[in-house]
Amino acid sequence: MRIAFLCGSLEPGRDGVGDYTRRLAAECIRQGHECQLVALNDNGTSCRETQECDGSSIGCLRCAGSLPWPERVRQAREFLTEFGPDCISLQFVSYAFHPKGIPWRLAGYLKSIVAGRPLHIMFHELWSGFGKTASLKERLVGAVQRQCILRTLRVLQPQTVSTSNATYTAMLKAAGVAAAELPLFGNIPVLEIGSSQAFPPQLVAAGIPDDPCARKEWWLALFFGTLHREWTPEPFVSILLQAAKQAGKRVCFLSVGRLGAAGEARWETLQRDYGHEIAFVKFGEQPCGEISRLLQIADFGIAASPLNLIGKSGSAAAMLDHGLPFIVTRDEERHPVEGTHSAPADPLLHRCDAALEAKLIAGLPKRKPRPRLDGICARFIAGLPIP
Numbered sequence: 001m002r003i004a005f006l007c008g009s010l011e012p013g014r015d016g017v018g019d020y021t022r023r024l025a026a027e028c029i030r031q032g033h034e035c036q037l038v039a040l041n042d043n044g045t046s047c048r049e050t051q052e053c054d055g056s057s058i059g060c061l062r063c064a065g066s067l068p069w070p071e072r073v074r075q076a077r078e079f080l081t082e083f084g085p086d087c088i089s090l091q092f093v094s095y096a097f098h099p100k101g102i103p104w105r106l107a108g109y110l111k112s113i114v115a116g117r118p119l120h121i122m123f124h125e126l127w128s129g130f131g132k133t134a135s136l137k138e139r140l141v142g143a144v145q146r147q148c149i150l151r152t153l154r155v156l157q158p159q160t161v162s163t164s165n166a167t168y169t170a171m172l173k174a175a176g177v178a179a180a181e182l183p184l185f186g187n188i189p190v191l192e193i194g195s196s197q198a199f200p201p202q203l204v205a206a207g208i209p210d211d212p213c214a215r216k217e218w219w220l221a222l223f224f225g226t227l228h229r230e231w232t233p234e235p236f237v238s239i240l241l242q243a244a245k246q247a248g249k250r251v252c253f254l255s256v257g258r259l260g261a262a263g264e265a266r267w268e269t270l271q272r273d274y275g276h277e278i279a280f281v282k283f284g285e286q287p288c289g290e291i292s293r294l295l296q297i298a299d300f301g302i303a304a305s306p307l308n309l310i311g312k313s314g315s316a317a318a319m320l321d322h323g324l325p326f327i328v329t330r331d332e333e334r335h336p337v338e339g340t341h342s343a344p345a346d347p348l349l350h351r352c353d354a355a356l357e358a359k360l361i362a363g364l365p366k367r368k369p370r371p372r373l374d375g376i377c378a379r380f381i382a383g384l385p386i387p
Contacts, residue, residue, distance in 0.1 A: 001386065002034045004085035006076075006113070008096025010039040010051065010062050013285075016314050017124050019187045021091045026056035027377040036083050038076050040109075041065045041097050048079070054189065059083070069109050076113045087118040087384050090158075093125045094145055101128070101141065104148050107155035118385035119158040122182065123149075124312065126168050131306070133230070150175060159385030165311025180383055183311065185373040186318030191292035200294070206281045208252055219244060219360075222298035222324070223255045224291070224315040227263030231304040233270060236329040236352045241277055243360035252279040253302075256286055256294050257315075263304075295319060300350075300364045301326035307351065320348060321371050325364035327352055 005025055009015040012022070018039065025035040035058060037051070042062040051058050061079040063072040080088070090110065097103035127149060128134070129142025153161075162182040163169055172179040199210035209215055221240070244251050259267055259282075271280050283294065295301075295318060305313040307328045319326045329352040348367065350359060 001087070001381070001384070002083065002085045003028055003384070004080055004083060004088045005035065005037045005091060006088060006110070007037070007039055007091040008093060009042045009044075009065075010037055010060055011043045012051065014043055015096070016187065017091050017093050017096060020124075020184070020314065022051060022053045022058065023185070023187060023373065024377060024380065025058050026053040027373050028381065029056040029058065030054070031374070031377060031381065033381070036060065036079070036085070038079060038113075039063060040072055040076065040113075046075070069105070073109050073112050077115065080113065080115075080117075085117060087120060087386065088114055089120045089122060089380075089384070090114075090156075091122050091124065092149075092152075094127075094148065095125075102144055102148055104151070106148075107152040110152070111155050114156065119156055120160045120162065120384050121153075121156070121158045123161070123163040123168060123172070123179070126163070126171055130171065146175070150177075153177060160383055162380075162383060165309060167308045168312070181311075182380060182383065183372070183376055184314060184317040185371070185376045186321040187314055188288050188291050188295065188318045188321070190322060190369040190371050191289045191296075193293055193296055200283075200290075200297070202281050202283060203252070203254075203297075206252065206279050208279070208281075217248070217250060219249045219251050219300070220298045221251060221253050222294060222301045223253065223259075223304065224295070224301060224318060225257040226260040226304065226315075227255070227266050228260075228304045229262035229266065230306075231266065231330060233274070236302070236327065236356075237274060237278075239352065239357050240360065241274075243357045246357075247361045250279070251277070252281060254281050254283065254294060254298060256283040256291055258285060291318075292322065295322040295324050296369065298324060300324065303328045304330070306330040310349070316349075317372075320346065321369065321373075323367040323369045324348065325350060325366060327356065327364075 005021050007018050007021045010018045025037055028035050037058055037060045039062045042064050046064040046067055047062050049060050051060050063075055094101035097106050127142040127145035129139035161177060161179040163179050164184050169179050169181050204210055208218055301319045301324050303316050303326050310316050310328055325348045327350045
């Protein structure tokens with residue numbers, strides 16, 4: 001089968017959905033299909049190129065965001081006509097196509113690009129402002145985004161629709177749209193770590209011993225990616241420190257990846273407020289191999305997304321792939337739609353509740369890294385509208 005993927009940007013390492021799309025296409029190729037990628041609002045320059053991912057070579061068209069939309073449509077139509085896909089998969093995020101997340105005219109452009117071919121849409125995000133803590137501005141923007149998304153669905157009439165979590169599935173159902181739940185896989189391939197590989201020098205410099213026995217005196221808690229401005233440290237940090245005291249442990253917070261502007265400010269506040277009790281090590285952006293190593297070295301992760309949206313978190317997906325237990329510290333954004341579930345059931349996921357302290361003292365068990373890309377890709381292919 002020939003599958004064409006449409007997304008916002010394909011600049012490697014700079015766009016989470018673009019990285020996801022590239023890995024999904026590479027796995028589809030490994031499973032015997034032909035794939036090409038089209039970026040319709042790329043952060044880089046317009047070009048045709050071949051991108052390498054997980055051992056596969058993938059033909060790509062990148063349309064720069066500076067190009068007029070009619071020219072992007074022309075190039076995309078030409079590229080797809082040459083490829084002749086059996087179906088198209090649109091990987092949708094509102095902000096990937098419009099700086100304010102309101103791509104109202106996108107539907108018409110996409111209709112011309114798709115040109116009647118069988119269409120699948122994967123919604124990585126829906127409209128904002130549905131949580132009970134949302135501001136008036138967020139609710140107003142969300143209302144416009146909702147109309148924009150529903151208009152896109154009416155115009156394109158996709159044969160199949162997917163999304164990553166039960167909350168979004170319920171929201172779409174309430175809007176009259178049937179969507180299948182397709183879990184995310186992590187964008188970080190699992191690296192085989194040998195005993196000969198050096199312990200990260202940043203940790204040694206922070207006083208974390210590289211000796212395995214002495215290392216057991218520490219809990220390494222990992223933040224991966226963006227630290228949202230809505231995230232607050234309490235009561236999690238107090239529970240963690242109390243458990244560490246009872247277990248005779250010391251705590252180190254690690255951060256890897258881009259924290260984001262709000263996250264950088266939050267990280268500085270954490271250091272200021274808890275630096276006398278917790279060690280802090282910020283790695284920043286790192287190659288995939290180094291991120292994989294840290295995901296395997298850490299004792300547990302800390303998820304900054306709310307519990308009922310944890311299924312859309314690429315960071316949580318990477319932790320699951322690497323067998324790293326993680327703690328979800330936010331549970332405030334419950335959606336009123338009937339049938340919304342809090343989170344996927346997985347023994348690696350732990351809530352910040354009354355039972356957390358005892359769990360920490362007993363030790364949060366890891367499991368052997370288990371990449372889920374191949375299984376999720378098989379589900380994706382099975383759900384495509386095959387003509």
